[in-house]
């Protein structure tokens with residue numbers, strides 16, 4: 547699966563985490579590889595091995611100076627492409643410098659994020675045309691935080707419509723967190739009918755909930771390979787998340803929200819930056835490597851600040867923040883859930899579909915077939931749909947709203 551993921555670009559940092567030329571490097575781990583990112587004197591970004599190819603000292607402690615990262619142990623220096631540009635410990639006529647490289651990956655900047663390509667292609671594919679990455683900076687807000695579980699547990703939470711009616715539900719008298727954003731059926735119909743449509747980018751699925759005898763609430767949510775989601779709501783700003791594996795049991799979560807047509811207001815930006823409340827941390831992974839990332843102030847070590855009185859009287863979980871409600875569930879499954887102990891039911895159809903699709907892509911790759919989605923950037927230009935309709939049939943509903951899903955027109 548790691549080989550498969552390396553065929554895709556991944557947003558690994560926010561641009562705002564690496565603004566300073568010749569500033570301190572930032573530590574990250576992506577797909578199990580320890581890396582540092584730095585912005586050089588000319589503003590170019592390098593993402594290189596976290597350890598020096600000489601004797602493996604940590605590159606985080608290095609001097610970022612004059613278009614390169616200079617290892618402070620013995621002064622070897624590397625540029626953003628990984629070339630060794632200084633090796634002061636060797637004789638002046640040595641050719642050793644030309645034969646040593648530090649591992650480095652291609653980087654692009656889009657959507658307020660820095661993307662890396664760790665794959666086998668000499669010419670990387672085009673970045674996926676996700677709408678949130680294509681709008682002007684003022685129309686978008688992005689944030690990044692760590693989550694302590696396997697990426698697939700989080701992805702499955704995104705495409706599990708049924709949980710919304712339970713995990714996020716208010717109790718009588720409590721505040722409906724989705725008031726005005728989603729149709730109330732999301733709370734009142736806890737057993738939605740799911741239909742899946744396989745697509746070039748992954749799949750989209752419709753969750754149909756009954757409003758009245760001749761009206762349905764349709765929520766069409768995308769899963770875009772390998773780990774993107776688009777979450778429907780009645781209005782923009784609207785968004786989703788990218789779940790980028792740090793390693794098998796940690797995720798760097800990129801959260802995005804955007805409006806296709808106008809800048810976001812200060813309130814819209816502020817609310818998305820502060821809920822859930824996150825704080826920058828130097829996070830020590832279990833094997834000792836430290837990464838620079840933010841973390842939800844509610845986490846497993848403080849039981850997500852669960853309030854049992856709130857759980858008795860106001861909402862289902864006693865956890866005050868919707869996003870953290872999700873995190874608590876997917877982290878509580880363990881670092882990697884033991885799926886042999888699961889009992890999947892009717893509303894888990896999308897979870898099963900995503901697993902099957904990813905496994906098929908991994909098996910295809912073993913047989914020499916590259917993932918088509920990784921090369922099909924256009925396919926990613928779609929929108930989630932939240933729409934009340936008399937249409938009961940998913941294919942017919944999608945025909946009717948195809949232009950909406952493709953981002954061509956706004957729903958009416």
Ligand code: FES
Pocket residue numbers: 598599600601602603617618619620621622
């Ligand atoms: S370990 Fe980096 S220069 Fe020696």
Ligand SMILES: [Fe+2]
Pocket residue numbers: 703709710713714872
């Ligand atoms: Fe949720």
